Amino acid sequence: AQSVAQPEDQVNVAEGNPLTVKCTYSVSGNPYLFWYVQYPNRGLQFLLKYITGDNLVKGSYGFEAEFNKSQTSFHLKKPSALVSDSALYFCAVRDMNTGGFKTIFGAGTRLFVKA
Amino acid sequence: NAGVTQTPKFQVLKTGQSMTLQCAQDMNHNSMYWYRQDPGMGLRLIYYSASEGTTDKGEVPNGYNVSRLNKREFSLRLESAAPSQTSVYFCASSASGASNQPQHFGDGTRLSIL
Numbered sequence: 001a002q003s004v005a006q007p008e009d010q011v012n013v014a015e016g017n018p019l020t021v022k023c024t025y026s027v028s029g030n031p032y033l034f035w036y037v038q039y040p041n042r043g044l045q046f047l048l049k050y051i052t053g054d055n056l057v058k059g060s061y062g063f064e065a066e067f068n069k070s071q072t073s074f075h076l077k078k079p080s081a082l083v084s085d086s087a088l089y090f091c092a093v094r095d096m097n098t099g100g101f102k103t104i105f106g107a108g109t110r111l112f113v114k115a
Numbered sequence: 116n117a118g119v120t121q122t123p124k125f126q127v128l129k130t131g132q133s134m135t136l137q138c139a140q141d142m143n144h145n146s147m148y149w150y151r152q153d154p155g156m157g158l159r160l161i162y163y164s165a166s167e168g169t170t171d172k173g174e175v176p177n178g179y180n181v182s183r184l185n186k187r188e189f190s191l192r193l194e195s196a197a198p199s200q201t202s203v204y205f206c207a208s209s210a211s212g213a214s215n216q217p218q219h220f221g222d223g224t225r226l227s228i229l
Binding site: 009032034036041042043044045046049051090099101102103105106107108 | 119146148155156157158159160163165171173174205207215217218219220221222223
């Protein structure tokens with residue numbers, strides 16, 4: 001079965017410091033991976049995706065993610081955190097066993113950026 | 116720039132009452148989805164509609180029914196609400212079921228069952 005794990009419930013970082021939000025996955029076949037962000041009382045917003053190609057994927061708001069096949073990881077990164085980056089972040093993988101219609105989400109990681 | 120619109124935003128029901136959550140998208144997307152979000156559990160798929168005229172069960176379909184009314188609208192119905200269905204419900208859409216397409220989400224319906 002395909003699955004996604006976000007090992008940290010919460011990540012704390014100071015403004016201006018680099019941030020990393022971790023994600024590991026388990027899939028059969030090639031992984032289709034996504035990161036979403038959720039602000040309070042809002043729906044999820046797409047940040048970036050990895051389908052194929054370059055292992056370093058760039059997305060919205062200065063975020064990027066590194067796909068590592070050997071470690072089955074897809075960590076979200078940003079070189080310099082902003083207070084406004086504080087939100088709930090979800091890693092997700094498409095379940096290819098159902099034709100790609102089902103997306104499996106991690107439990108989420110809450111990011112706090114302190115000024 | 117409406118995107119995905121959900122109504123209502125908040126609702127309180129008593130156990131046993133019924134209710135329909137409405138969702139509409141204006142992006143001409145083929146696929147639509149209903150999720151529930153519970154603390155510490157991420158999002159779980161209730162039902163999805165790959166295209167107009169089709170619906171399929173997701174991970175947690177029990178206690179729910181759906182209707183894909185047309186290409187734009189996808190509703191979720193609770194026939195007899197239970198306290199375990201207290202949650203935040205999100206509707207989403209994507210251009211197609213193609214795996215490289217991200218989903219676009221509404222802002223949710225916060226539902227409490229007393």
